Amino acid sequence: MTLSRQLYILILSVSVMMGAGTWLISVDNTRTYLMLQMATQTQNTADSLGLSLVPHMKARDIAVMDTMINAVFDSGYYKSLSLKSMQGEVLIERENTSSIEDVPEWFINGLKLDSPQASSIITTGWTQSGTLNLEAHPGFAYKKLWDTSYAMLWWSLLVIIISFLVSFMALKAILKPLYAVEKQALAICDREFPVVTDIPKTRELKKMVEAMNMMTAKVQSFISMLTERAEKYREQAHYDEMTHLMNxxxxxxxxxxxxxxxxxxxxxxxxxxxxxxxxxxxxxxxxxxxxxxxxxxxxxxxxxxxxxxxxxxxxxxxxxxxxxxxxxxxxxxxxxxxxxxxxxxxxxxxxxxxxxxxxxxxxxxxxxxxxxxxxxxxxxxxxxxxxxxxxxxxxSSNNDAMGNQAWAALIKNALSHNNVRFIAQPVMDQNSNSIYSELLMRVIDDAGKEIRPGPFAAMAERLALNEKLDQFVIQRATTLLEHATDQNSILGVNISAASVKSSTFSTWLEKHLQTHNKAAARLLFEITEHGVLQSFGEANHFVDIAQANGARIVMEHFGTRLSSFQSLRQLKLDYIKLDGSFVRNIADNSDNRFFLQTVTDIAHGLDIQVIAEHVENVDDFHALQALGINAMQGYYFGEPQPIS
Structure with missing residues (x-):
C-alpha cells in the first residue's frame, strides 16, 4: 500500500473517530438535558396544578378539577396523572397510551429516556386534602433527541468530508515531491537519469529530493566513467590511435x-x-x-x-x-x-x-x-x-560459389516449399540451465545438401529478401511455441539489420505479436550491434514494439563498434551477447578479461543480462563464470540439436 493511501486512511479514520465521538458526546449531553428538563417541567407542573386545585378540592368540585386537569394532561407531555384523597380514594385518573411517532424503534431502544415522576400534596388550610401524582411522557423528548441527533449526524459527516477533502488536497501537494522521486527512481531503473527540479519547501522532503538528485548524478557519473573507461581501454587495445580503425x-x-x-x-x-x-x-x-x-x-x-x-x-x-x-x-x-x-x-x-x-x-x-x-x-x-x-x-580457391540468380531461386524455393530444417542451440546460465534456445535454420538445396545459415542470410540480405525470410522464421517460431509441450520454452530469432530499420516489417511484426500474444511473451529477437548503430531511431522503435507485446531483445556481436556503450543507456535491451572475438581463449587473455569485466559491470548497472557466445572449452567457461557473465552459448554445451 502506498504511503499516500496509508495517510489518507489514517486521516479518514481519525476524522471518523473524532466525528463519531463528537456526535456521541453531543447526543448524550442532549439526552441528559432533556431528562433534566422533563423532570423539572413535571415537578413544576405538579406543584402549580396542585396549588390551582386547592379551592376546588376544598369544595369537592370534581367537575372543575377534572376540567383543569384535562387542560394540563391533554398537552401530551405526560404519561399518567392521578388525584387521590388522603385516604387513598382515586378522585381523578388519566393515562396517555399514545405511542412515540416519527422516531425509529432502534433509536428508542438504544437511548433510553426515563419517565420522571412528581407529586404534590394539596392542602386546604392546615389540612392535607389529597395527593397529585404526575408522570412525564418521553415522546416529545425522544422526537427532539432524534431530530437533534439526525441533524448533528449529517453535520458531522459534512465536516468529515470537508476535512478529508482539505487534507487530501494538502497531502497531495505535500507528497508531490515523493511522486517525483518515485518516478525518478523508476527512471533510473529504466536507464534514465532525470533530475527533480521542483524542490519542495518542507525541510525533510527538500533534503530527500536533493539527496535523490545527488544520487542520480553520482550513478550517472559512475556509469559514464565506466563507459568511458571501457571505450578508452578497448580503443587502446584494439584500435589504431591515428585512424580509429581496428588495429x-x-x-x-x-x-x-x-x-x-x-x-x-x-x-x-x-x-x-x-x-x-x-x-x-x-x-x-x-x-x-x-x-x-x-x-x-x-x-x-x-x-x-x-x-x-x-x-x-x-x-x-x-x-x-x-x-x-x-x-x-x-x-x-x-x-x-x-x-x-x-x-x-x-x-x-x-x-x-x-x-x-x-x-x-x-x-x-x-x-x-x-x-x-x-x-x-x-x-x-x-x-x-x-x-x-x-x-x-x-x-580465390572457391570454385563452387553460386551466382545471384541461383541464390535467389534457392531462397524463394525454400520459403515457398518449406525446404528448411530447424535446429536450436541453447543459451545456458552459470548453472548450465537453459534460458532460451536460439533458432537456427538449415536450407536444403535441390541436391538435398544443407546450407549453413550464415551464407544463406548474407545472400538474402544482398538480394533484399531479408524481410520475407525473417517473417517466415518468426511465423515458424510462433507455431513451434504454440504447439510445444513445454509451455515454458523460449526461442530466440535472429532479425536482419534491414528488417530492423524497415517500417513495413515493424508494422507486420506488431500485428503478428498482437495476434499471437501468448507466444510473443516467449520470443526473443536477436539484433546485431552493427544493425542498431546503422539506424538507431528505427532500432529503438523496433525494440519498443517488441517489448510492448511481451517479447525481449538481445543485442548480439556486442563490442565490435566503438559507440556501442552509449546505445546500452538509450536502448531498453534485455540482454547483450558479447562478440566471439572477445570470448575465444578468454582464459589466456588477461586484456580481454579486464575489458569483459568492465562491460559486465556496466551492463549489470543498467539491469542488462550478459551472454557470452562461442564458448568452446571448460577453461573459457570457468573464466567467464568468474567474470560474472550471466549466460553462455557455444559448442562447449553441445552442438545444435533438431527441434520438433
Missing amino acids: RNGFKAVVENCIKDQEHAGSGFVALIRLADFAAYNKKHGHQDGDNLIIEVARLIDSLCDSYHGSTAARIGGIDFAVLLPLADPDTTSAFGHELSCSLEGLSSNHQVEAIGHIGLASFHQNSSFGDILADADTALASAQSQGNNEYNIL
Missing part, C-alpha cells in the same frame, strides 16, 4: 572468430591494401601531410565497408590496411575491389600522384589460419602492383 590485434581476433564461427561464417575474403611510394610522398609533402593521407585513406575504406554486410576495416601496419568480408562470394569481392580501386584512383587525382595504393584479396575457409590468409592476400597484392596503378587482384 592488427583486434583484426586478427575478428578474423579468427569469423573462421571458427561454424554457424554464421567460416568463409569469405580478406582484402589487403598497401599505400604506394608512401616514403617518397612523406619526404616530398612532410610527415603531417603523410599522416593526413593515411587518415583520408582510412576514412575512404571505412566508408566503403558500410555497404558490405559484416565487413570490418583495420590498419594492420604503418601503410597496410585490411578489410574482412565474411561470407563474400567472388562476385561481391570483385565488386568491392573495383569500387575501392576507383576510389583510390580518384584520391590519386586529388593529390596529383600516380598511385595511392594497391589491393590484394584472398579467400579463406574454416581450415585457414590468419597468417596464411595475409600471405595469400600479399601474393594477390603483388600481382595487383604489376597490373598498374591503384589496381586490385583476387586470389
Whole structure:
C-alpha cells in the first residue's frame, strides 16, 4: 500500500473517530438535558396544578378539577396523572397510551429516556386534602433527541468530508515531491537519469529530493566513467590511435572468430591494401601531410565497408590496411575491389600522384589460419602492383560459389516449399540451465545438401529478401511455441539489420505479436550491434514494439563498434551477447578479461543480462563464470540439436 493511501486512511479514520465521538458526546449531553428538563417541567407542573386545585378540592368540585386537569394532561407531555384523597380514594385518573411517532424503534431502544415522576400534596388550610401524582411522557423528548441527533449526524459527516477533502488536497501537494522521486527512481531503473527540479519547501522532503538528485548524478557519473573507461581501454587495445580503425590485434581476433564461427561464417575474403611510394610522398609533402593521407585513406575504406554486410576495416601496419568480408562470394569481392580501386584512383587525382595504393584479396575457409590468409592476400597484392596503378587482384580457391540468380531461386524455393530444417542451440546460465534456445535454420538445396545459415542470410540480405525470410522464421517460431509441450520454452530469432530499420516489417511484426500474444511473451529477437548503430531511431522503435507485446531483445556481436556503450543507456535491451572475438581463449587473455569485466559491470548497472557466445572449452567457461557473465552459448554445451 502506498504511503499516500496509508495517510489518507489514517486521516479518514481519525476524522471518523473524532466525528463519531463528537456526535456521541453531543447526543448524550442532549439526552441528559432533556431528562433534566422533563423532570423539572413535571415537578413544576405538579406543584402549580396542585396549588390551582386547592379551592376546588376544598369544595369537592370534581367537575372543575377534572376540567383543569384535562387542560394540563391533554398537552401530551405526560404519561399518567392521578388525584387521590388522603385516604387513598382515586378522585381523578388519566393515562396517555399514545405511542412515540416519527422516531425509529432502534433509536428508542438504544437511548433510553426515563419517565420522571412528581407529586404534590394539596392542602386546604392546615389540612392535607389529597395527593397529585404526575408522570412525564418521553415522546416529545425522544422526537427532539432524534431530530437533534439526525441533524448533528449529517453535520458531522459534512465536516468529515470537508476535512478529508482539505487534507487530501494538502497531502497531495505535500507528497508531490515523493511522486517525483518515485518516478525518478523508476527512471533510473529504466536507464534514465532525470533530475527533480521542483524542490519542495518542507525541510525533510527538500533534503530527500536533493539527496535523490545527488544520487542520480553520482550513478550517472559512475556509469559514464565506466563507459568511458571501457571505450578508452578497448580503443587502446584494439584500435589504431591515428585512424580509429581496428588495429592488427583486434583484426586478427575478428578474423579468427569469423573462421571458427561454424554457424554464421567460416568463409569469405580478406582484402589487403598497401599505400604506394608512401616514403617518397612523406619526404616530398612532410610527415603531417603523410599522416593526413593515411587518415583520408582510412576514412575512404571505412566508408566503403558500410555497404558490405559484416565487413570490418583495420590498419594492420604503418601503410597496410585490411578489410574482412565474411561470407563474400567472388562476385561481391570483385565488386568491392573495383569500387575501392576507383576510389583510390580518384584520391590519386586529388593529390596529383600516380598511385595511392594497391589491393590484394584472398579467400579463406574454416581450415585457414590468419597468417596464411595475409600471405595469400600479399601474393594477390603483388600481382595487383604489376597490373598498374591503384589496381586490385583476387586470389580465390572457391570454385563452387553460386551466382545471384541461383541464390535467389534457392531462397524463394525454400520459403515457398518449406525446404528448411530447424535446429536450436541453447543459451545456458552459470548453472548450465537453459534460458532460451536460439533458432537456427538449415536450407536444403535441390541436391538435398544443407546450407549453413550464415551464407544463406548474407545472400538474402544482398538480394533484399531479408524481410520475407525473417517473417517466415518468426511465423515458424510462433507455431513451434504454440504447439510445444513445454509451455515454458523460449526461442530466440535472429532479425536482419534491414528488417530492423524497415517500417513495413515493424508494422507486420506488431500485428503478428498482437495476434499471437501468448507466444510473443516467449520470443526473443536477436539484433546485431552493427544493425542498431546503422539506424538507431528505427532500432529503438523496433525494440519498443517488441517489448510492448511481451517479447525481449538481445543485442548480439556486442563490442565490435566503438559507440556501442552509449546505445546500452538509450536502448531498453534485455540482454547483450558479447562478440566471439572477445570470448575465444578468454582464459589466456588477461586484456580481454579486464575489458569483459568492465562491460559486465556496466551492463549489470543498467539491469542488462550478459551472454557470452562461442564458448568452446571448460577453461573459457570457468573464466567467464568468474567474470560474472550471466549466460553462455557455444559448442562447449553441445552442438545444435533438431527441434520438433
